[in-house]
Amino acid sequence: MNAVSRRKFLKIGAGTVVGAAASVGALHALQKSGALNALAGERVKGLRKVPTFCDMCFWKCGAIAYVRDGKLWKVEGNPDDPLSRGRLCPRGTGGVGAHYDPDRLRAPLLRKNLRGEEQWVEVTWDEALDYIAGKMKRIKAQYGAEAMALFSHGIGGTFLKHLIKAYGSPNVSAPSFAQCRGPRDVGFRLTFGEDVSSPERTDIRNAQCLVLIGSHLGENMHNTQVQEFAEAVENHASIIVVDPRFSVAASKAKFYLPIKPGTDLALLLAWMNVIVRENLYDKAYVEQYGFGFEPLAAEIASYSPEWAYPETGIEPKLIYETAREMARYKPATLVHPGRHVTWYGDDAQRSRAIALLNALLGSWGRKGGFYTPVSMDVPAYPYPPYPKSEKGKVDNPDHKYPFAHETITTGIREATLTGKPYPIKGWMIYATNLLHALPNEQETIRAIQNLDLMVVVDVIPSEIAGWADVVLPESVYLERHDDLNVEWFREPFIAIRQPAVESPHEQKPNWWMAKKLAERLDLGHYFPWATIEEYLEKRITSAGLDYQELNAKGILRGEQQPIYFDEGVTAEFPTPSGKIEFYSLQLAEAGFDPVPKYSRPPEPPAGYFRLLFGRAPVHSFSRTQSNPILMDMMDENSIWVNADVARRYGLKTGDRVRLKNQDGVVSNPINVHATERIRTDCVYMVHGFGHNSKTLKRAFGKGASDAQLITRYTTDPLMGGTGMNVNFVTFETEA
Amino acid sequence: MARLAMVIDTAKCVGCMDCVVACKTENNVPEGFNRDWIVQDVQGKFPTLHMEIRSERCNHCENPPCVTCCPTGASHVHEYGGVVLVDHDRCIGCKACVASCPYDARFIHPDGYADKCTFCIHRVEKGLEPACVAVCPTRCMYFGDLDDPHSTVRRLMKERKHHTLLPEGGTKPHVYYLT
Amino acid sequence: MNEIWNSRTNPMIDPTLHIWGWEIPVYLFLGGLVAGFMIISGYFTLKGHHRHSYFSSFYLPHLSLIFLSLGMFALFLDLEYKLHVWRLYTTFEITSPMSWGAWILVLVYPMLLLNTLVSIPEPFRNRIRVFDRFSDWINRHPYLIKNIGIWNMIVGAVLGMYTGVLLSGLAARPLWNNSMLWVLFLTSGLSSAAALVHLISTDKVERVASARADNAFLTFELLVLALFIVGMLSSARAQQEAVFLILSGPYAAVFWIFVVLLGIVIPLIIQLLAVNHKIRHTPVAPILVMAGGVILRFVIVYAGQYSHWAQPAMSF
Numbered sequence A: 001m002n003a004v005s006r007r008k009f010l011k012i013g014a015g016t017v018v019g020a021a022a023s024v025g026a027l028h029a030l031q032k033s034g035a036l037n038a039l040a041g042e043r044v045k046g047l048r049k050v051p052t053f054c055d056m057c058f059w060k061c062g063a064i065a066y067v068r069d070g071k072l073w074k075v076e077g078n079p080d081d082p083l084s085r086g087r088l089c090p091r092g093t094g095g096v097g098a099h100y101d102p103d104r105l106r107a108p109l110l111r112k113n114l115r116g117e118e119q120w121v122e123v124t125w126d127e128a129l130d131y132i133a134g135k136m137k138r139i140k141a142q143y144g145a146e147a148m149a150l151f152s153h154g155i156g157g158t159f160l161k162h163l164i165k166a167y168g169s170p171n172v173s174a175p176s177f178a179q180c181r182g183p184r185d186v187g188f189r190l191t192f193g194e195d196v197s198s199p200e201r202t203d204i205r206n207a208q209c210l211v212l213i214g215s216h217l218g219e220n221m222h223n224t225q226v227q228e229f230a231e232a233v234e235n236h237a238s239i240i241v242v243d244p245r246f247s248v249a250a251s252k253a254k255f256y257l258p259i260k261p262g263t264d265l266a267l268l269l270a271w272m273n274v275i276v277r278e279n280l281y282d283k284a285y286v287e288q289y290g291f292g293f294e295p296l297a298a299e300i301a302s303y304s305p306e307w308a309y310p311e312t313g314i315e316p317k318l319i320y321e322t323a324r325e326m327a328r329y330k331p332a333t334l335v336h337p338g339r340h341v342t343w344y345g346d347d348a349q350r351s352r353a354i355a356l357l358n359a360l361l362g363s364w365g366r367k368g369g370f371y372t373p374v375s376m377d378v379p380a381y382p383y384p385p386y387p388k389s390e391k392g393k394v395d396n397p398d399h400k401y402p403f404a405h406e407t408i409t410t411g412i413r414e415a416t417l418t419g420k421p422y423p424i425k426g427w428m429i430y431a432t433n434l435l436h437a438l439p440n441e442q443e444t445i446r447a448i449q450n451l452d453l454m455v456v457v458d459v460i461p462s463e464i465a466g467w468a469d470v471v472l473p474e475s476v477y478l479e480r481h482d483d484l485n486v487e488w489f490r491e492p493f494i495a496i497r498q499p500a501v502e503s504p505h506e507q508k509p510n511w512w513m514a515k516k517l518a519e520r521l522d523l524g525h526y527f528p529w530a531t532i533e534e535y536l537e538k539r540i541t542s543a544g545l546d547y548q549e550l551n552a553k554g555i556l557r558g559e560q561q562p563i564y565f566d567e568g569v570t571a572e573f574p575t576p577s578g579k580i581e582f583y584s585l586q587l588a589e590a591g592f593d594p595v596p597k598y599s600r601p602p603e604p605p606a607g608y609f610r611l612l613f614g615r616a617p618v619h620s621f622s623r624t625q626s627n628p629i630l631m632d633m634m635d636e637n638s639i640w641v642n643a644d645v646a647r648r649y650g651l652k653t654g655d656r657v658r659l660k661n662q663d664g665v666v667s668n669p670i671n672v673h674a675t676e677r678i679r680t681d682c683v684y685m686v687h688g689f690g691h692n693s694k695t696l697k698r699a700f701g702k703g704a705s706d707a708q709l710i711t712r713y714t715t716d717p718l719m720g721g722t723g724m725n726v727n728f729v730t731f732e733t734e735a
Numbered sequence B: 001m002a003r004l005a006m007v008i009d010t011a012k013c014v015g016c017m018d019c020v021v022a023c024k025t026e027n028n029v030p031e032g033f034n035r036d037w038i039v040q041d042v043q044g045k046f047p048t049l050h051m052e053i054r055s056e057r058c059n060h061c062e063n064p065p066c067v068t069c070c071p072t073g074a075s076h077v078h079e080y081g082g083v084v085l086v087d088h089d090r091c092i093g094c095k096a097c098v099a100s101c102p103y104d105a106r107f108i109h110p111d112g113y114a115d116k117c118t119f120c121i122h123r124v125e126k127g128l129e130p131a132c133v134a135v136c137p138t139r140c141m142y143f144g145d146l147d148d149p150h151s152t153v154r155r156l157m158k159e160r161k162h163h164t165l166l167p168e169g170g171t172k173p174h175v176y177y178l179t
Numbered sequence C: 001m002n003e004i005w006n007s008r009t010n011p012m013i014d015p016t017l018h019i020w021g022w023e024i025p026v027y028l029f030l031g032g033l034v035a036g037f038m039i040i041s042g043y044f045t046l047k048g049h050h051r052h053s054y055f056s057s058f059y060l061p062h063l064s065l066i067f068l069s070l071g072m073f074a075l076f077l078d079l080e081y082k083l084h085v086w087r088l089y090t091t092f093e094i095t096s097p098m099s100w101g102a103w104i105l106v107l108v109y110p111m112l113l114l115n116t117l118v119s120i121p122e123p124f125r126n127r128i129r130v131f132d133r134f135s136d137w138i139n140r141h142p143y144l145i146k147n148i149g150i151w152n153m154i155v156g157a158v159l160g161m162y163t164g165v166l167l168s169g170l171a172a173r174p175l176w177n178n179s180m181l182w183v184l185f186l187t188s189g190l191s192s193a194a195a196l197v198h199l200i201s202t203d204k205v206e207r208v209a210s211a212r213a214d215n216a217f218l219t220f221e222l223l224v225l226a227l228f229i230v231g232m233l234s235s236a237r238a239q240q241e242a243v244f245l246i247l248s249g250p251y252a253a254v255f256w257i258f259v260v261l262l263g264i265v266i267p268l269i270i271q272l273l274a275v276n277h278k279i280r281h282t283p284v285a286p287i288l289v290m291a292g293g294v295i296l297r298f299v300i301v302y303a304g305q306y307s308h309w310a311q312p313a314m315s316f
């Protein structure tokens, strides 16, 4: 195909998505023929709309990229997409900035001096990949394939995961388990036999009573959740928010419970106590589906609101009132399971308590509670089977954490430090900034010192990239294909990610890196396809769907299906008893509380405050602080301090302080935000700021890093999650 | 004669700034400048607090001091919908309009002319909603013609309690906040 | 009080308005000064003073032409889009003080020019024929001279008022939104002008007269200031807050010391003593008065931008 006929496509394309996709198709034809490079000089006039899906976080909203005269203009939501319903969140809208970010990695980098000194030589892709392949072969020969671990977060990692498994290592992990939603999914599995999963199966839209325990929707911008939250507000759903901080969600609530940090389990037990004692629970549901209700009832009988009051600081009256409010709207009462729940180390049990409360209200499987997600049936690509690893996974030796059903990042880190149960000698890190994501960055750095090979695939010079031997620059999501998004949601659909614009420099997509590495590792047969389009087309056609149509629309939606028990979904609970386990024999056998028990969290030392952290709507973790558009919205974080506390310390909004934690670690200077919106025993900051990678020019030294202050963490005995809300800080004013 | 207005439901707005980002990309607002912005207005003492979150911008006032004070006629009221606009080619950058706006809604564009929210007239005249309205994930913004008795904005104004900013200023804003 | 947070951080706007630097105060001062000059020289012309002194009717208008042009240059420097400055003269915007100002200036120049032609001193004769002829012609019609005098006074007065109206028209800034501001700037212009005449006039009579006049103007200015402040204190919350900016707030020191004390009270005392022959006439008082005039414009322009109706947001 030649440039002329391409123009023709663009003519049709202008305005209509279909034509646009055709032109996209053409674009790849050109890429292959290399003709585009010839074209690159002159700008292509007119407007192209390229349907794809967002990667500014893991929600994967359907999006449409607008390309004007060959330059990326804006990104909007795809109206066909059930997740975004045509509206992206601020990060998705600001995704344009990821493409234009001047601090982006441009070419592969090879370490010059010591690890962490950020001294590099630019190399060609061949040099970089040869180096990595050479090291990986040596590691395999010396220590076995399992000595290579992959940390990978997000859909982009699919092909590298495939590579590492093909190479022979089962040690593939992401912080989304042990640093995020792991305890929640374990707590729910133990109760209902199933995960809450992502996107959460929460029917917020139809909830008549919505209980948010720390879930700060509106700051946490997981798009569908926020959109449905707004619908709940509009429908005058009764909203109950439990948070030590007067969050945005709290400002929408009918009841705000300013709980003492770390005591939620006490509140949950008290709520259950009232609901059971006053016979407010869904009897039919509990009798039909429940196992071990009696022992639960007996266990919680002592946890009265009066008992919970001194623990939580919540007036008994308010606990009674809110418990009855939940019961009034059952089963359309959704006690939100939260998402980032790795708080105090008792998180799986707290999450289980949330599951139990929902069970009592009969909300699981019911409208306004938890729906049963559905998905389209798209077969995986027919690859040859992976080699079997006889050593097994390294992260959880002899099931120390019996209920961990995913790989524990910090378990791999531990093994890398100790060499037990067997040594880890290579880390490949894809799209996860471990120095901001894992607690105690020093442990991570010490682990890195034991490595023979440390590869980081990133789009910007993140902190973790600074410690790599080889840094591979990836094309941002607007410049690449990725695997299909076959989503489990309210309705079945699949979405495709396709490039809207070319990468500005040497950046390459992850699938290309994985394939090229595989070839060098004599694993080429695991990548039987020539291009990713070939891979995608095969998967889609094998599902009986039309590749061109998907390219054109970006999204294909399946038949609506029943998602509630009442609509005919068969109620299945894949627990040992096949029922909802109010009392868990599994836990009892493993030596844990079969019904959650409360234990009091330690108090902050005098003059110290518990460090809490969360989200800002315009940023994603530590990944958006060099995005010119999003930094224009918010270019540093601040430390929230209760107004009276601030007065006591002679601090006012805008003052700059440093924070010192219980282990003497001192933060970057950070602005004080003196406010009524938080308790007096804790302080709060937005996660992801305080970058210290020098080449992140826009982000360097802006605000402070919570991760840096999280030197302590409490590990969840059930599943190895790392509770991080266990650090205390004080102010150092000479900043 | 149409009378375009924006009605924003503060009960639903979460202050996510998507409207600000969308304005940036849609209108190529230069880095460091914003045509719209978020205000969080907190009253009370912890834990009994009330917070109103507002997405603010030029109010396209019915009595726009920015227009009356303009010595060149660059600031003017658009013939359609009473939208207040600036004609870049007439603007001398004297900043009288900037000083005259009680909402500080205007700024001087790096290219030297006074700039501000245009109600996305370029979209509205194509039958589209303003970028900020179209992007809002909570769907808390409504845009339409107050003179049209069947418009959503008109209905909301009838059904819901609402207020404008600095009514005492006598500017008669046409951005309304539902409470 | 509410706890208000605002995401906006627009240059020159946030945390508080600061669009106008030194240019506008200087322009307002020179405008006021020239206004004063025109009234004084107009007055002397009207009184036929040109017959025994060239200063007020010839040198003063020339001086005015220079100062006015300097003032307009300062204004020009403040424009963000200088290439478009001519746009001011493609329209007359009846509601815009700034437009009025632009056109008033068009009247000021010819008026000053005419005044210079009332009497051309010997050394300057036979330079440009037309001027000489025109000057002779005027002198053959004395009523013209009176009219020139009167019109210089009128246009001068309008110019002086305008420098105040320019700001008081901007209702969004409570400190400016005050009906006394034009009177204040006009009197201040007069006092500065009289002070300068007193300082540099070649004519004894004019020097003494202007010193006496200056005392009157300064006394009146004190009164006007008092009314200005009382007026603000008895208005809306915003205006009260605004006036406290100069009474006790960040601009108080400058206001009380440089504007009131050194700019009005002290020179007034000195000049009272001087005109009553208690002490000799020195340049001290006039210089203080003019310095006070400049600083007054700076204080009003800066504090005015700082003043606001809405409660200011936390800035960080």
Ligand SMILES: Nc1nc2c(c(=O)[nH]1)N[C@H]1C(S)=C(S)[C@@H](COP(=O)(O)OP(=O)(O)OC[C@H]3O[C@@H](n4cnc5c(=O)[nH]c(N)nc54)[C@H](O)[C@@H]3O)O[C@H]1N2
Pocket (backbone or CB within 6 Å): A055, A153, A156, A175, A176, A179, A180, A181, A339, A340, A430, A431, A432, A433, A434, A436, A437, A438, A439, A457, A458, A459, A460, A462, A463, A474, A475, A476, A477, A613, A614, A620, A621, A622, A623, A624, A687, A706, A707, A710, A724
């Ligand atoms: N202290 C603290 N730790 C936390 C959390 C917290 O709130 N506070 N939150 C926890 C939670 S909930 C989670 S889910 C995790 C998230 O942890 P991570 O997933 O590690 O999130 P980020 O910190 O954003 O790191 C993402 C990295 O991927 C890079 N990246 C972005 N886009 C691309 C791309 O397209 N390709 C490639 N190759 N790289 C890309 C970014 O530059 C950045 O370096 O953190 C957990 N850890």
Ligand SMILES: Nc1nc2c(c(=O)[nH]1)N[C@H]1C(S)=C(S)[C@@H](COP(=O)(O)OP(=O)(O)OC[C@H]3O[C@@H](n4cnc5c(=O)[nH]c(N)nc54)[C@H](O)[C@@H]3O)O[C@H]1N2
Pocket (backbone or CB within 6 Å): A057, A091, A180, A181, A213, A214, A215, A216, A217, A219, A220, A221, A222, A242, A243, A244, A245, A247, A259, A260, A261, A262, A263, A264, A338, A339, A340, A341, A343, A612, A613, A614, A615, A616, A617, A618, A619, A620, A621, A684, A725
């Ligand atoms: N804009 C934006 N949105 C995001 C993300 C992002 O990076 N940016 N990340 C996404 C991801 S992966 C995740 S996991 C989620 C995380 O977001 P969420 O799961 O909603 O919230 P958390 O991060 O767990 O906790 C933050 C909130 O919990 C409160 N909190 C702290 N300690 C306690 C306590 O002891 N008890 C109670 N009841 N509340 C407490 C804090 O005050 C704060 O309001 O956000 C998602 N959404």
Ligand code: SF4
Pocket (backbone or CB within 6 Å): A054, A055, A056, A057, A058, A059, A060, A061, A084, A088, A089, A090, A091, A092, A093, A221, A222, A223, A224
């Ligand atoms: S939630 Fe926001 S950032 Fe995440 S995928 Fe959707 S639009 Fe992108």
Ligand code: SF4
Pocket (backbone or CB within 6 Å): B012, B013, B014, B015, B016, B017, B018, B019, B020, B038, B055, B135, B136, B137, B138, B139, B140, B141
């Ligand atoms: S986008 Fe909507 S919800 Fe978000 S701040 Fe703007 S108006 Fe509020």
Ligand code: SF4
Pocket (backbone or CB within 6 Å): B057, B058, B059, B060, B061, B064, B065, B066, B067, B084, B100, B101, B102, B103, B104, B105, B106, B116, B171
């Ligand atoms: S808000 Fe300000 S800029 Fe907009 S019309 Fe009113 S006065 Fe003019």
Ligand code: SF4
Pocket (backbone or CB within 6 Å): B069, B070, B071, B072, B073, B074, B075, B086, B090, B091, B092, B093, B094, B095, B096, B097, B098, B113, B114
């Ligand atoms: S800055 Fe431009 S638009 Fe504003 S008043 Fe001056 S000329 Fe008019």
Ligand code: SF4
Pocket (backbone or CB within 6 Å): B022, B023, B024, B026, B027, B035, B036, B057, B116, B117, B118, B119, B120, B130, B131, B132, B133
């Ligand atoms: S209407 Fe258009 S110009 Fe005005 S704020 Fe919204 S997006 Fe920006």
Ligand SMILES: [Mo]
Pocket (backbone or CB within 6 Å): A176, A179, A180, A181, A339, A340
């Ligand atoms: Mo997460």
